[in-house]
Amino acid sequence: MIGCDCAVCHSTDPRDSRLRASIHVATPECSWIVDAGADLRTQVLRENIREIDAVVFTHSHTDHIMGFDDLRRFSSFRGGMPVYASSATMKDLKRVFEFAFEGLNPFPGYLRPEPHLVTGPFDLGGTRLTPLPVPHGNSEVYGYLFSRGGKKYVAYLSDCSGVPDKIANAIKGVQVLVIDALRSLPHPTHLSVDQALEVASRVEPGRTFFTHISHELPQTFEANLPSNTFIAYDGLKLEL
Amino acid sequence: MIGCDCAVCHSTDPRDSRLRASIHVATPECSWIVDAGADLRTQVLRENIREIDAVVFTHSHTDHIMGFDDLRRFSSFRGGMPVYASSATMKDLKRVFEFAFEGLNPFPGYLRPEPHLVTGPFDLGGTRLTPLPVPHGNSEVYGYLFSRGGKKYVAYLSDCSGVPDKIANAIKGVQVLVIDALRSLPHPTHLSVDQALEVASRVEPGRTFFTHISHELPQTFEANLPSNTFIAYDGLKLEL
Numbered sequence: 001m002i003g004c005d006c007a008v009c010h011s012t013d014p015r016d017s018r019l020r021a022s023i024h025v026a027t028p029e030c031s032w033i034v035d036a037g038a039d040l041r042t043q044v045l046r047e048n049i050r051e052i053d054a055v056v057f058t059h060s061h062t063d064h065i066m067g068f069d070d071l072r073r074f075s076s077f078r079g080g081m082p083v084y085a086s087s088a089t090m091k092d093l094k095r096v097f098e099f100a101f102e103g104l105n106p107f108p109g110y111l112r113p114e115p116h117l118v119t120g121p122f123d124l125g126g127t128r129l130t131p132l133p134v135p136h137g138n139s140e141v142y143g144y145l146f147s148r149g150g151k152k153y154v155a156y157l158s159d160c161s162g163v164p165d166k167i168a169n170a171i172k173g174v175q176v177l178v179i180d181a182l183r184s185l186p187h188p189t190h191l192s193v194d195q196a197l198e199v200a201s202r203v204e205p206g207r208t209f210f211t212h213i214s215h216e217l218p219q220t221f222e223a224n225l226p227s228n229t230f231i232a233y234d235g236l237k238l239e240l
Numbered sequence: 241m242i243g244c245d246c247a248v249c250h251s252t253d254p255r256d257s258r259l260r261a262s263i264h265v266a267t268p269e270c271s272w273i274v275d276a277g278a279d280l281r282t283q284v285l286r287e288n289i290r291e292i293d294a295v296v297f298t299h300s301h302t303d304h305i306m307g308f309d310d311l312r313r314f315s316s317f318r319g320g321m322p323v324y325a326s327s328a329t330m331k332d333l334k335r336v337f338e339f340a341f342e343g344l345n346p347f348p349g350y351l352r353p354e355p356h357l358v359t360g361p362f363d364l365g366g367t368r369l370t371p372l373p374v375p376h377g378n379s380e381v382y383g384y385l386f387s388r389g390g391k392k393y394v395a396y397l398s399d400c401s402g403v404p405d406k407i408a409n410a411i412k413g414v415q416v417l418v419i420d421a422l423r424s425l426p427h428p429t430h431l432s433v434d435q436a437l438e439v440a441s442r443v444e445p446g447r448t449f450f451t452h453i454s455h456e457l458p459q460t461f462e463a464n465l466p467s468n469t470f471i472a473y474d475g476l477k478l479e480l
Contacts, residue, residue: 002284002313038278038307044242062309062337067278069302073242096336097302107428188347 001215008215015219015233020063021158021212023178024049025146029125032056034144034156040067046235053078054124057085058158059141060092068097072111080112086131086142087117118142127153132167134160137189145171153240154178155203158212161189168202175240177203178232181210183217193217193225200229209236241455248455255459255473260303261398261452263418264289265386269365272296274384274396280307286475293318294364297325298398299381300332308337312351320352326371326382327357358382367393372407374400377429385411393480394418395443398452401429408442415480417443418472421450423457433457433465440469449476 001009008016020037024047032054033040044052052074058064075081085093093113094101100111116122121130132143136159143157155171156178157163163179171177177200182190190212191199200208209232210217210225222231241249248256260277264287272294273280284292292314298304315321325333333353334341340351356362361370372383376399383397395411396418397403403419411417417440422430430452431439440448449472450457450465462471 002281002310003290003317038281038310041242041278042282050243066306066309069306070242070278077243095338098335 004215006215008218011218013219015231016215017234018213019043019234020067022064023156024052025127025154027125027127027148029127030054032124034058035064035158036066036068036071037063038066041070043234044070051077052081054082054084056118056124056129056144057083057089057093058143058156059086059136059139060089060096061159064159065093065096068093069100069111072109075111075113076109080114082116083113084116084118084122084129087119089142090115090117130170132157132170134164134167135162136160143167145174151175154238155205157199159189160191161187162191162195163199163202165202168199171203171205173204175206176238177205177208178211179208180212181217181231182212183214184221185216193221197226197229209238244455246455248458251458253459255471256455257474258453259283259474260307262304263396264292265367265394267365267367267388269367270294272364274298275304275398276306276308276311277303278306281310283474284310291317292321294322294324296358296364296369296384297323297329297333298383298396299326299376299379300329300336301399304399305333305336308333309340309351312349315351315353316349320354322356323353324356324358324362324369327359329382330355330357370410372397372410374404374407375402376400383407385414391415395445397439399429400431401427402431402435403439403442405442408439411443411445413444415446416478417445417448418451419448420452421457421471422452423454424461425456433461437466437469449478 019039022035024033030053034056071081100113118131121128128147130145133140134143141159146154152174154176155174160180179196180191181193181196184193186192208229211232259279262275264273270293274296311321340353358371368387370385373380374383381399386394392414394416395414400420419436420431421433421436424433426432448469451472
């Protein structure tokens with residue numbers, strides 16, 4: 001964290017250096033990212049990602065949207081960039097990136113968003129994306145369940161302060177649960193480690209990966225977690 | 241650049257890896273940055289910058305504003321963040337970062353902008369900042385002249401497609417000219433190398449540093465430039 005001298009901020013474990021939370025999902029048919037924070041360009045260059053066919057948003061907080069314009073290259077490759085978001089998030093995206101949504105920049109190579117409001121499950125290639133409305137402090141944001149052929153592969157809940165039973169039941173038995181676990185102490189808008197473990201106990205996933213980790217949670221804390229529970233890190237790749 | 245296999249994008253010279261254009265100015269009295277692009281957090285951490293007393297904007301294009309919210313730490317340290325911008329840029333900042341300007345987030349540690357409209361020269365500590373209106377394609381943006389005790393130290397013109405004689409005269413004889421030089425080929429909104437050299441021939445600075453360099457201009461091109469002309473790179477520090 002900026003201006004911090006704590007042990008994690010000075011850690012020599014590269015996994016303790018974290019950029020903004022985001023994932024890239026590649027399937028046989030197409031690929032997409034979830035969220036587009038300020039680090040998007042750095043993340044895409046680091047992973048040498050060459051194709052992004054859509055962007056799916058959880059919510060519009062700055063750490064999830066401020067890199068959106070850096071999708072211009074992928075938009076240019078394919079002639080437009082499908083954008084999936086709730087109506088509240090899309091409204092914010094249109095306000096913040098007004099020039100893109102209103103097509104104010106005629107130069108080639110600019111971002112051309114193609115908005116798709118998410119009001120229920122939708123498909124990207126052969127994958128079904130089911131929005132998972134969860135509380136994030138006083139607001140409601142989306143997590144997403146990715147399933148193929150009826151099989152639940154991944155539930156992604158990057159930002160939440162609680163997971164209602166209805167959502168836990170919808171993702172029950174998922175192969176991989178990726179879930180907000182900011183730190184050990186409680187926080188008004190994010191799950192703590194204990195709260196995330198409690199959610200996992202209801203979801204009963206194959207494996208659980210903590211995400212949206214703050215500098216108050218060192219990677220070494222993973223040793224204290226159950227054997228199927230991990231602390232995700234930048235660049236982590238899962239093949240399912 | 242994302243998805244590019246050119247020689248510069250694969251260069252092993254670390255100076256060919258460039259984040260978004262920005263500068264940090266430290267004086268005996270205070271320090272500030274010019275612009276706050278998406279890479280702000282990465283840049284601040286890399287340089288271990290511990291204090292920022294103000295942010296001064298050239299314009300509101302995404303590569304200059306999308307990291308603004310990452311000033312929250314510095315804002316928190318000092319109880320608020322003075323923001324200097326033209327009325328057009330401030331209007332865009334207020335639209336994009338509505339939650340910050342409207343104080344919608346009550347949690348401690350959030351960004352509290354203190355807007356100052358730039359309509360003419362103003363002082364930060366013992367430094368006078370003179371806005372330099374220049375064309376940037378179809379829009380007008382600000383460069384800035386930094387002077388102390390009547391002495392012209394730095395003229396910063398990161399984004400411009402031309403420099404009118406009135407501006408060149410105002411900064412004539414400046415110690416350091418930092419000027420947009422995107423690439424060798426002309427561009428509708430940025431100066432080319434030859435155009436930047438032509439501006440320098442009118443300004444007659446002590447030294448010229450090219451900035452806002454694209455992947456079409458390798459660092460090695462510096463060998464072709466006049467002896468007092470350099471290609472700036474990320475992390476470059478000048479003591480004046």
